[in-house]
Amino acid sequence: MSSFTNSVVLHDYIIHICFDVLAAIAFLVAVYLSWIYRFPQEMTTLADKTSGRYFASIGLGAVIGSYSLGTLNSFLEGTPSVSRSVLGGLAGAIVAVEVWKKKRGMQASTGYIYALPLALMVAIGRIACAMSGLDDDTYGIPTGMKWGWNFGDGIPRHPVAIYEIISMTVLAIFLFSALRKRAEWYPRIAFYIFAGVYGAQRFVWEFLKPYPAVFWRLNVFHIVCLSMVVYAFYFATTSKRLQEIKENT
Amino acid sequence: MKRYFKLLIIATILIVAIVSGACGFYRPYTPPPANIDGH
Numbered sequence: 001m002s003s004f005t006n007s008v009v010l011h012d013y014i015i016h017i018c019f020d021v022l023a024a025i026a027f028l029v030a031v032y033l034s035w036i037y038r039f040p041q042e043m044t045t046l047a048d049k050t051s052g053r054y055f056a057s058i059g060l061g062a063v064i065g066s067y068s069l070g071t072l073n074s075f076l077e078g079t080p081s082v083s084r085s086v087l088g089g090l091a092g093a094i095v096a097v098e099v100w101k102k103k104r105g106m107q108a109s110t111g112y113i114y115a116l117p118l119a120l121m122v123a124i125g126r127i128a129c130a131m132s133g134l135d136d137d138t139y140g141i142p143t144g145m146k147w148g149w150n151f152g153d154g155i156p157r158h159p160v161a162i163y164e165i166i167s168m169t170v171l172a173i174f175l176f177s178a179l180r181k182r183a184e185w186y187p188r189i190a191f192y193i194f195a196g197v198y199g200a201q202r203f204v205w206e207f208l209k210p211y212p213a214v215f216w217r218l219n220v221f222h223i224v225c226l227s228m229v230v231y232a233f234y235f236a237t238t239s240k241r242l243q244e245i246k247e248n249t
Numbered sequence: 250m251k252r253y254f255k256l257l258i259i260a261t262i263l264i265v266a267i268v269s270g271a272c273g274f275y276r277p278y279t280p281p282p283a284n285i286d287g288h
Contacts, residue, residue, distance in 0.1 A: 020269035024261050031257065035250075047253035055260040066268045084268055 016136075019128035023121040030117035034179060039113070042187050046110055054110070057096040065092015073220050074137070076212045083137070086122060087202060091224050094195065094231065109239045111191030116175040118194055123168035130161035140208045158208040167201040189236045196232030199225040 035043040069088025074081045097110065129138040133152045140158025142148075148156025171194065178186050203225035211219040 016269055020265050024265045028258060028261060032254070043253075044250060047250050050253065052256055055256045059260045059264050062264050063267050089264070089268055 015131050016128045019125055023124040026124055027114075027117040027121040030120055031113055034113050034116060039182075039187060043113060046113065049106065050110060054097070054100055057100045058093045061092040061094070061096025062089040063092070065089050065095070068092070069220065069224060073211060076214065076220060077137075078212075085221070086125065087198075087221055087224055087228075090118070090195070090198065091228060094228070107239060109188060109191050109235070111194075112187045112189075115186075115190035115194040116172055116179060119168045119172040119175060119198075122198070123165045123172060126161040126165045126168070130159055130165070139210075140205075141210050143208075160205045160208050163205050163208075164201065167197070171197050188239060192232040192236035192239065196229050196236065199228030199232065203229070 066084045066086070066089035067082065069091070070083030070085035071081070073085065074083040094111075101107075101110065129136055130149075132138070138161055139151045140149075140160040142155050143158045144156070145158070147159065149159035149162070151157055175190060175194070178190070203222055206219055206221045206225065207217070209219070209221075211221065214220050214223070
């Protein structure tokens with residue numbers, strides 16, 4: 001077999017914990033650096049506008065979304081079990097925050113500070129998925145490509161987690177570059193760029209996964225990805241900068 | 250500002266603890282049919 005192979009020997013449970021902790025640390029450091037070095041005024045405004053309920057909404061939305069979407073997919077696969085999904089977590093947190101903002105009549109983006117950290121977090125977290133073998137249920141369909149990855153059953157498969165790591169790393173570099181230049185658009189649409197790019201690239205990778213279709217060739221993740229792209233486009237074109245709102249009031 | 254970051258750290262730790270592999274809900278792998286094309 002000419003394909004690149006990588007037999008997984010480490011237990012996926014330990015691997016996930018290690019990389020999830022690493023991803024969380026990278027996330028917090030990136031948030032802190034974004035504040036310190038680039039947008040201190042924006043962050044002060046954001047801190048004034050948000051409260052414990054804001055974070056409670058994010059947490060509740062992320063947990064409910066993650067478990068709901070992951071479990072729904074495992075149910076559709078015919079092997080019902082409690083499962084999780086990073087896409088579900090992101091979508092759930094977005095819905096929760098938008099509801100929180102709607103209740104307060106807030107039109108500005110509050111997530112720009114998380115754009116770069118989230119891209120980094122997904123890129124690091126996905127390393128665990130790539131290393132966790134078949135039990136993780138994040139492997140791709142069989143492929144004849146040279147870079148096919150043996151997840152443990154001897155069949156070369158698309159390493160979809162690696163594809164996602166690459167796309168999120170490219171996005172993180174782009175966002176970091178914009179942050180360094182203090183791009184004017186960053187506080188207004190950076191989060192929507194993250195959400196739109198994440199949804200679009202994940203939509204493509206989903207065609208390379210063995211998940212059951214629910215409509216035409218689309219699985220349940222495809223539908224959530226499309227919704228995320230539409231959401232990102234709509235809010236990127238209508239959302240205001242938080243600082244502008246504060247200055248006008 | 251300090252309060253914001255305190256809340257952010259707490260939320261991040263809780264989300265990672267509940268959603269990550271720390272909770273350990275995995276199902277055993279079931280081999281797919283040999284001719285599986287994904288859909």
